[in-house]
Amino acid sequence: MDSVFFIIFRRMRQPLLTLVVTYAIAILGLTLIPGQDADGNTWHMSFFHAFYFVSYMATTIGFGEIPYEFTDGQRMWVTFSVYATVVGWIYAIGTLISLIQNKTFQQAMTEKRFARKIRSLSEPFYLVCGYGLTGSELVRSLIEHKQHAVVIDIDQHRINDLELDALIEAVPGLCADAQPPLHLIQAGLQHELCSGIVAVTNSNEANLKIAITSKMLNPGLQVICRADSKDIEANMASFGTDYIIDPYDTFGARLTTALQAPCMYLLHQWLTGMADEALNEPVYPPLEGRWVICGYGRFGKAIYNRLQKEGITIVVVEMTPEITGKPETAFVQGRGTEAATLIEAGIHSAAGLVAGTDDDANNLSIIATAKEINPELFTIARKNHNDNEALFDALSCNMVMTPSSIIANKIRALLVVPMLYEFLGMAYYKDDDWACELVSRISGAISEVVPDIWEVTIDQTDAYAVMQMIERGHQITLADIQRDRYVPEKQLNAVALLYKGKEGKVMLPSDERVLEEGDRLLFCGQMGIHHSMEWNLQNVNVLEFLLTGNIATQSKLLKYLLK
Amino acid sequence: MNPEKVIFGFFIILAATLNFGFYVGDISNPDHHPVYELFFVVVVNLIATILKFGDRTQMGALLLATSLVALLQLFAASLMWGYVVYISETGMTAAAMASIVSLSGGALMANIISVVLLVIETVMLRR
Numbered sequence: 001m002d003s004v005f006f007i008i009f010r011r012m013r014q015p016l017l018t019l020v021v022t023y024a025i026a027i028l029g030l031t032l033i034p035g036q037d038a039d040g041n042t043w044h045m046s047f048f049h050a051f052y053f054v055s056y057m058a059t060t061i062g063f064g065e066i067p068y069e070f071t072d073g074q075r076m077w078v079t080f081s082v083y084a085t086v087v088g089w090i091y092a093i094g095t096l097i098s099l100i101q102n103k104t105f106q107q108a109m110t111e112k113r114f115a116r117k118i119r120s121l122s123e124p125f126y127l128v129c130g131y132g133l134t135g136s137e138l139v140r141s142l143i144e145h146k147q148h149a150v151v152i153d154i155d156q157h158r159i160n161d162l163e164l165d166a167l168i169e170a171v172p173g174l175c176a177d178a179q180p181p182l183h184l185i186q187a188g189l190q191h192e193l194c195s196g197i198v199a200v201t202n203s204n205e206a207n208l209k210i211a212i213t214s215k216m217l218n219p220g221l222q223v224i225c226r227a228d229s230k231d232i233e234a235n236m237a238s239f240g241t242d243y244i245i246d247p248y249d250t251f252g253a254r255l256t257t258a259l260q261a262p263c264m265y266l267l268h269q270w271l272t273g274m275a276d277e278a279l280n281e282p283v284y285p286p287l288e289g290r291w292v293i294c295g296y297g298r299f300g301k302a303i304y305n306r307l308q309k310e311g312i313t314i315v316v317v318e319m320t321p322e323i324t325g326k327p328e329t330a331f332v333q334g335r336g337t338e339a340a341t342l343i344e345a346g347i348h349s350a351a352g353l354v355a356g357t358d359d360d361a362n363n364l365s366i367i368a369t370a371k372e373i374n375p376e377l378f379t380i381a382r383k384n385h386n387d388n389e390a391l392f393d394a395l396s397c398n399m400v401m402t403p404s405s406i407i408a409n410k411i412r413a414l415l416v417v418p419m420l421y422e423f424l425g426m427a428y429y430k431d432d433d434w435a436c437e438l439v440s441r442i443s444g445a446i447s448e449v450v451p452d453i454w455e456v457t458i459d460q461t462d463a464y465a466v467m468q469m470i471e472r473g474h475q476i477t478l479a480d481i482q483r484d485r486y487v488p489e490k491q492l493n494a495v496a497l498l499y500k501g502k503e504g505k506v507m508l509p510s511d512e513r514v515l516e517e518g519d520r521l522l523f524c525g526q527m528g529i530h531h532s533m534e535w536n537l538q539n540v541n542v543l544e545f546l547l548t549g550n551i552a553t554q555s556k557l558l559k560y561l562l563k
Numbered sequence: 564m565n566p567e568k569v570i571f572g573f574f575i576i577l578a579a580t581l582n583f584g585f586y587v588g589d590i591s592n593p594d595h596h597p598v599y600e601l602f603f604v605v606v607v608n609l610i611a612t613i614l615k616f617g618d619r620t621q622m623g624a625l626l627l628a629t630s631l632v633a634l635l636q637l638f639a640a641s642l643m644w645g646y647v648v649y650i651s652e653t654g655m656t657a658a659a660m661a662s663i664v665s666l667s668g669g670a671l672m673a674n675i676i677s678v679v680l681l682v683i684e685t686v687m688l689r690r
Contacts, residue, residue: 003619006617006618006619007617008617009616009617010616010617010618011617012613012616012617013613013614013616013617016613016616017610017613017614020606020609020610020613021610024602024606027602028599028602031599031602046598046648046649047598047602047641047645048645048648048649
């Protein structure tokens with residue numbers, strides 16, 4: 001048991017003793033002092049009556065003198081007892097209540113309740129450390145995809161947010177530092193149903209510590225970490241962290257994709273976007289011409305390396321080269337917010353501009369100044385704080401790099417729909433024409449927001465109706481489960497992206513593919529289509545109607561009557 | 564000398580001796596078992612129990628357990644007394660007295676265990 005409980009109990013001694021002693025004296029006095037009954041006989045109060053009387057006297061409830069009117073001797077004793085017991089009562093109760101409200105005690109109680117909640121979890125869950133922008137986005141997607149999560153955050157406000165966020169399912173949250181192993185264990189690190197841990201706190205050291213703790217205490221666990229620096233990344237990798245996500249590197253890789261294969265980039269953005277996010281317009285970063293990179297920090301370097309590999313001419317603008325280091329190529333010292341520096345870097349004839357300092361105000365200023373000089377520029381902005389979203393929107397940059405959403409999108413693809421991660425991995429080996437065709441197919445199926453992504457497994461729980469019809473000897477194709485149950489000739493607005501079955505993985509499976517038990521499918525489509533598809537998968541009547549055109553009679557009585 | 568230990572030992576032993584005082588005598592004779600003694604037994608036992616709060620040693624836990632047992636028995640005895648005298652219309656009978664005294668006898672057992680534990684703990688302290 002926590003030591004705080006013992007301390008609380010120990011501190012309860014004094015008030016409780018006071019209470020017992022004052023009561024005992026008052027009761028004893030009442031039983032000893034003689035009274036008179038209604039007929040004038042001498043009478044001694046019994047312990048039962050005395051205890052009853054003192055109980056309501058001490059709490060100042062005061063029902064009066066019972067069972068007979070008191071004598072003056074008794075009244076004198078009661079006068080004394082009233083002051084003694086009332087003061088004793090108020091002191092004792094006041095102290096006890098303040099002890100129960102003690103912060104440490106409350107925290108210990110909360111942790112105990114939380115630990116009990118975690119122990120009773122009966123379905124696999126992910127442990128998410130850090131409920132900031134990334135964490136909350138991730139938890140929401142997990143819950144929406146019928147998975148479970150447990151949250152730890154050091155800030156009580158964020159845990160309050162977790163309680164207030166209208167999630168479909170209650171997510172247990174603990175306000176504690178995730179670095180001490182104790183808190184991670186309380187949150188279920190060693191729980192047999194814990195399927196992975198995600199460290200997305202805003203501190204590199206904390207993420208590192210969480211990764212180490214997890215790998216030490218539960219080596220089989222999937223560990224996903226956010227890391228902002230190369231040192232930390234190498235450190236994390238050294239003890240087998242499964243996925244390390246560096247927002248700057250990830251963005252650099254995306255930029256390369258956008259440079260080489262714009263459709264592939266678009267496909268990636270659409271499929272990994274947050275629910276209800278507006279569809280991105282395609283971007284065409286220029287491969288020809290000079291690029292100006294303002295800020296040669298972690299982000300600037302990541303972009304620099306990627307652009308250099310593409311053989312692009314680069315000019316770097318940096319205020320403090322003694323800290324960040326100097327690139328091998330052209331270099332201008334300055335902040336980039338003033339026109340002179342930008343002109344020196346050749347902004348007039350540049351094709352692209354990257355505003356990559358760690359200060360949002362500077363980044364905004366760089367883009368605004370540069371666009372005044374050269375409105376044709378392709379601009380990439382680094383957004384450090386989500387609060388500034390409206391400002392970046394107003395500037396209408398071509399690409400905006402937001403660390404939190406980059407991480408959230410990547411982890412979501414990993415955890416929520418693992419098949420999507422496989423699909424994207426395979427898609428990188430295809431050429432851009434393939435991606436362009438797929439993008440136009442998907443855009444035909446969806447409206448203004450990013451597509452919904454879902455997985456289907458052909459088994460008893462996910463596709464009961466399909467299993468039933470297969471048992472009855474029907475052959476069910478991919479086209480069958482994608483039909484509209486109201487208009488069977490029509491297909492639902494969904495695209496089958498990936499098929500995994502006995503024949504291995506097939507990208508964009510054809511409509512004629514026959515489904516078997518154990519097959520897994522990845523779909524994307526308009527929001528709500530998933531729900532329509534569930535009818536075809538789960539309801540035998542609907543599926544039978546789609547396959548045969550008959551509406552089966554289910555009721556025994558009707559079957560008998562129609563015989 | 565630790566004054567806390569003196570008070571602690573005093574109340575534990577007093578609880579046992581008072582309990583014994585109430586218990587001795589003809590089991591079914593109400594004249595041998597005054598109600599004042601029972602009152603003091605209950606009060607002193609309550610104090611002894613509260614004094615044992617918040618000790619995290621194994622011995623402390625066991626001492627608290629014995630005290631709780633004694634209190635339970637004594638509360639049962641007091642409630643029985645109250646019921647027999649005021650609620651049932653029979654008044655104090657020999658049978659009721661016998662069961663009250665035997666309940667307090669149970670409490671006495673628990674109190675003796677408390678004292679024995681206290682002695683063991685003291686013996687184990689080698690200075």
